[in-house]
Amino acid sequence: MRTIEWKSGVVVTIDQTKLPSEEEYIKIRTCSEMADAIKTMKIRGAPLLGVAAAYGLALTAYHSKARTKQDLLKEIESCAELLRKTRPTAVNLFWAMERVLKKAKESSGGVSDVVRAVVQEAQRMADEDVETNRKIGENGAKLIQDGDVILTHCNAGCLATVDYGTALAVVRVAVEHGKRIKVFATETRPLLQGARLTAFELKRDSIPVTLITDNMVGYVMSKRLASKVVVGADRVVKDAVINKIGTFMVAVLAHEHGIPFYVAAPKSTFDLTRLSKDVVIEERSPEEVIFCGGQRIVPEGVNVLNPAFDITPLKYVSGIICETGVLSPADVRMLAT
Amino acid sequence: MRTIEWKSGVVVTIDQTKLPSEEEYIKIRTCSEMADAIKTMKIRGAPLLGVAAAYGLALTAYHSKARTKQDLLKEIESCAELLRKTRPTAVNLFWAMERVLKKAKESSGGVSDVVRAVVQEAQRMADEDVETNRKIGENGAKLIQDGDVILTHCNAGCLATVDYGTALAVVRVAVEHGKRIKVFATETRPLLQGARLTAFELKRDSIPVTLITDNMVGYVMSKRLASKVVVGADRVVKDAVINKIGTFMVAVLAHEHGIPFYVAAPKSTFDLTRLSKDVVIEERSPEEVIFCGGQRIVPEGVNVLNPAFDITPLKYVSGIICETGVLSPADVRMLAT
Numbered sequence A, B: 001m002r003t004i005e006w007k008s009g010v011v012v013t014i015d016q017t018k019l020p021s022e023e024e025y026i027k028i029r030t031c032s033e034m035a036d037a038i039k040t041m042k043i044r045g046a047p048l049l050g051v052a053a054a055y056g057l058a059l060t061a062y063h064s065k066a067r068t069k070q071d072l073l074k075e076i077e078s079c080a081e082l083l084r085k086t087r088p089t090a091v092n093l094f095w096a097m098e099r100v101l102k103k104a105k106e107s108s109g110g111v112s113d114v115v116r117a118v119v120q121e122a123q124r125m126a127d128e129d130v131e132t133n134r135k136i137g138e139n140g141a142k143l144i145q146d147g148d149v150i151l152t153h154c155n156a157g158c159l160a161t162v163d164y165g166t167a168l169a170v171v172r173v174a175v176e177h178g179k180r181i182k183v184f185a186t187e188t189r190p191l192l193q194g195a196r197l198t199a200f201e202l203k204r205d206s207i208p209v210t211l212i213t214d215n216m217v218g219y220v221m222s223k224r225l226a227s228k229v230v231v232g233a234d235r236v237v238k239d240a241v242i243n244k245i246g247t248f249m250v251a252v253l254a255h256e257h258g259i260p261f262y263v264a265a266p267k268s269t270f271d272l273t274r275l276s277k278d279v280v281i282e283e284r285s286p287e288e289v290i291f292c293g294g295q296r297i298v299p300e301g302v303n304v305l306n307p308a309f310d311i312t313p314l315k316y317v318s319g320i321i322c323e324t325g326v327l328s329p330a331d332v333r334m335l336a337t
Helices: A031-039 A048-065 A071-084 A093-106 A112-143 A166-177 A193-204 A214-220 A247-257 A327-337 B032-037 B048-065 B069-084 B093-104 B109-141 B169-174 B193-204 B215-221 B247-257 B327-336
Strands: A003-009 A012-015 A025-028 A147-150 A182-186 A209-212 A228-231 A241-242 A262-266 A309-312 A319-322 A325-327 B004-007 B012-014 B023-030 B149-152 B180-186 B210-213 B228-231 B240-244 B259-266 B311-313 B319-322 B326-329
Touching: A003 A048, A003 A112, A003 B311, A012 A048, A012 B327, A025 A031, A025 A247, A031 A048, A031 A071, A048 A093, A048 B193, A071 A093, A071 A112, A112 A166, A112 A262, A112 A319, A112 A325, A112 A327, A147 A166, A147 A214, A147 B228, A166 A193, A166 A228, A166 A262, A182 A193, A182 A214, A193 A209, A209 A214, A214 A247, A214 B215, A214 B247, A214 B311, A228 A247, A241 A247, A247 A262, A247 A309, A247 B215, A247 B247, A262 B240, A309 B215, A325 A327, A325 B228, B004 B048, B004 B109, B012 B048, B023 B032, B032 B048, B032 B069, B048 B069, B048 B093, B048 B109, B069 B109, B093 B109, B109 B169, B109 B259, B109 B319, B109 B326, B149 B169, B169 B259, B180 B215, B193 B210, B210 B215, B210 B228, B228 B247, B240 B247, B247 B259, B247 B311, B326 B327
Parallel strands: A147 A182, A147 A228, A182 A209, A228 A262, A262 A319, B149 B180, B149 B228, B180 B210, B228 B259, B259 B319
Antiparallel strands: A003 A012, A012 A025, A241 A309, A319 A325, B004 B012, B012 B023, B240 B311, B319 B326
């Protein structure tokens, strides 16, 4: 099934905090349940966050008891307000809600027409996400040779999207085309999305995957064990790619070793009106670093820094694989406004 | 107390695998108990491994029932053989045993003279380690300015030595000299020596320390939050510094940001007859990566790579702080034979 599904007024999704030990599907019925699932990272991954936020608005519309269009729009807007406060860095969340809100406002009929418009738009976005990822996979697979070993960071797979993934769509399509591909997955501290999610979904699909800790990337590259890097993105801005903490480290090491570093991301992740310095980099709770596997690994009273993302300047990026093709850094700069 | 102490035929040391949650001192009475403590990393850190191996030979000599010098020397040699097989990368372990074996062989008296020579030599090496580290601290502190923020990787502190540390001796002496110093400690997956040991000993000494995951080094440097790097070494060879996995990543990122990268290591860590390609990089059990805080973080059946060290070519090194001064890469190349 898809990572997220709309089932007549209920959103069903897999709780990503429980993987890989438990495959638990949860039912989300309200906007505040959706906000909570996003904040606690039961739902994560930039493209998935966009669709989840759209579904959050759809839940509010679907269950609303508002009698006037104006009241309904107010409810949807206040749901959007709640969701905007969940996580600041991935642009897809903001982009998706703008799109749904526009549809709601433009709807010319009554309350039930607005509800229908909102729910349909959210569902359309889920469908589009799958198509977009498939195209990203096709465009990216052209860059991959038979025998390539691809290093990826964090999880930009089907669990980060409605289905198929972004960086891992590139891997999947290359494998479908008969190329023999192996993957290195970095574990991605503190929340271990690489170990828990990327290793999980590649293993399930029988794609050979080797897990390493984040600090082994230099070793792997110096030994020429990886031939290409493909990662996802939370936001592509005028001057940089913003993605999971550690992406910058991978990019610098790839650059130093002459290994191509690709970013796979849908256009919905692009925010080319902004510079990286103007984007809020989310800082998450120190507890995420302090506890690992439920056990305290740091003495009491030690300061902890926990930025969730970092900034990779475009000079380290070989290309950005999106649904319309592969953009060079120069292309991105040209598209920027 | 010191990290390791000889108490009439018993070696007392802190079990580093239990820190920071428990401060448990263990008693080691035989060579094979010492080999086990080293293999399981109850004892770790290049300089400490040297002294521990010397004490291993001292335990064998002290408790030996051999009646002839020849039999005693055989027993000591077979203990050395066992200890040589524990961990291959840190050179101190081999260096220390060579020194003790030489003393044993050179001893002109009978069995009891050999025993005394071996025990005294091991104790002398422990004392020398403390003096050496103090000198490393003094030499390194000259490179540190008031207000510096020093990033360190893994643990090169008093827990990696008999006392005082190597990289952390530099921090300690700078602080003693009245300089205001802060430290960033990387957690150092998989075994978390930074989180468990470096944070522990700096907190105990009231030196401000902030913990980060290994993949945050790029973020910290790009934000100019760290002004210098000081790390330890397991082996300094003709062309490189071999140290805990992730050191190379830190060095490349420091180089990219123009941040000085210093290695603090005693001469006993130098092995200037060898190139890095000729050194065995220990690969440890995948279980160390698979389990964190006692919990499985990776799906069953996923491959794991677990090299314990990596190689930092000298071009990334600003200087090697040792007991006789600060050596440039050019100095190291000149000393190499």
